[in-house]
Amino acid sequence: MKIKKIIFIIxxxxxxxxxxxxxxxxxxxxxxxxxxxxxxxxxxDSNSDFAATVKLVVQDLLEEEKTKDEIYAFLISKYxxxxxxxPTFSKSNLLLWILPYFIFIVGGLIIFLITRKSKNNKAx
Amino acid sequence: MKIxxxxxxxxxxxxxxxxxxxxxxxxxxxxxxxxxxxxxISSFKLSEINNNEQYISxxxxxxxxxxxxxxxxxxxxxxxxxxxxxxxxxxESKKIKIIGVNFxxxxxxxxxxxxxxxNPYYFVGEDLDGKASISFGIYGIPESILVDxxxxxxxxxxxxxxxxxxxxxxxxxx
Numbered sequence: 072m073k074i075k076k077i078i079f080i081i082x083x084x085x086x087x088x089x090x091x092x093x094x095x096x097x098x099x100x101x102x103x104x105x106x107x108x109x110x111x112x113x114x115x116d117s118n119s120d121f122a123a124t125v126k127l128v129v130q131d132l133l134e135e136e137k138t139k140d141e142i143y144a145f146l147i148s149k150y151x152x153x154x155x156x157x158p159t160f161s162k163s164n165l166l167l168w169i170l171p172y173f174i175f176i177v178g179g180l181i182i183f184l185i186t187r188k189s190k191n192n193k194a195x
Numbered sequence: 196m197k198i199x200x201x202x203x204x205x206x207x208x209x210x211x212x213x214x215x216x217x218x219x220x221x222x223x224x225x226x227x228x229x230x231x232x233x234x235x236i237s238s239f240k241l242s243e244i245n246n247n248e249q250y251i252s253x254x255x256x257x258x259x260x261x262x263x264x265x266x267x268x269x270x271x272x273x274x275x276x277x278x279x280x281x282x283x284x285x286x287e288s289k290k291i292k293i294i295g296v297n298f299x300x301x302x303x304x305x306x307x308x309x310x311x312x313x314n315p316y317y318f319v320g321e322d323l324d325g326k327a328s329i330s331f332g333i334y335g336i337p338e339s340i341l342v343d344x345x346x347x348x349x350x351x352x353x354x355x356x357x358x359x360x361x362x363x364x365x366x367x368x369x
Contacts, residue, residue: 107334120299121334124325131326149237149332151230174208181201 093133100129100139103156104146113156235346236264237330241320244297244305251294251318257344261291261368264340265316266333268300269308274337277355281315284361290368291341295319298328298336341367 101115106122114122114129125146132142146154158164236253243249256262265281267274285293295316297305302321309319322328331340332351341350341364349367352360 120325124329127324128326128329146329148234149231149330150334177204181204185201 096139097126097129097133100133100142101126103143104129105154105156107150107154231332231348231351234348236340236342236348239327239330241296241318241322241327244302244319244321247321251320253346256294256342256346259292260344261349262342263291263293263364264296264331264342265293266296266298266322266328266331266336266338267308268298268336269304270300271298271336273355274308275312277337277357278312278315280356280358280361282313284364285315285317288365288368291364292317296322296328296331298322298333299325 098115102113104114104125106112106114106117106119106125108119108121109117112122114125129142132145137145143155143159147159152158158167160168236256238253240250240252243251263281263284267278281293284291293316295309295318297319299322305319309316320327325333331338335353337355339350339352339356340348341352342348350364356364
């Protein structure tokens with residue numbers, strides 16, 4: 072009897088863990104999808120009809136064991152890249168991905184040069 | 196004269212940022228369906244509103260020269276406005292067949308709607324929860340998609356069909 076109880080508790084805990092994982096994955100996907108009929112809201116934030124339908128479709132696709140990227144790809148093929156908040160990496164937006172790192176390095180270099188110059192001036 | 200490299204870099208960066216902002220302002224960020232034109236519609240299966248055992252799929256559309264897939268609902272006021280154009284299209288041209296997709300509606304209301312205004316559709320499919328419409332890239336109704344017998348999207352109309360769009364459809368299917 073005790074063993075049965077332990078098995079039940081373990082099974083129950085695993086189910087709960089699985090359910091919370093699925094929920095957080097769903098929420099993560101909803102948050103990255105733009106509600107096309109709302110002003111600046113994600114699918115997660117919106118109660119619109121469109122958002123409700125997209126939520127149902129995402130749930131179905133997850134149940135079909137589609138990955139996050141496959142779900143995004145499906146929705147992008149129907150609504151364009153505008154539907155996802157995080158842009159995909161492509162030739163057309165290469166600059167968007169590289170520019171922040173470039174600015175970070177160049178900015179750092181400028182600060183380094185300026186501080187070195189002012190130190191040299193003080194030393195002289 | 197000594198050239199200050201830092202100042203030049205900062206100045207170039209400001210000019211570049213202003214250029215990016217200017218380009219960004221020119222860009223239209225509202226959702227557009229133009230990118231769907233030329234692509235093929237996905238596979239689908241819709242049950243008939245009056246007989247749930249009867250289905251239509253993409254394969255059946257290949258038998259028509261042109262098919263207009265129209266998304267409508269009895270609760271949608273603009274659908275009433277465009278309905279006369281759909282009736283005219285079904286009467287005027289034998290090259291085009293119209294499918295109605297009843298979007299998030301009550302069956303009886305949809306049947307009454309068609310009895311009241313006339314039925315331009317050769318098949319009325321049911322999309323109770325709107326999920327099927329997502330695979331057509333629909334985000335509101337009315338919307339219409341014109342496809343040829345190879346299932347390629349020729350035109351997509353967001354909102355009600357008006358006189359100019361009606362004439363454009365007739366031109367496209369000539």
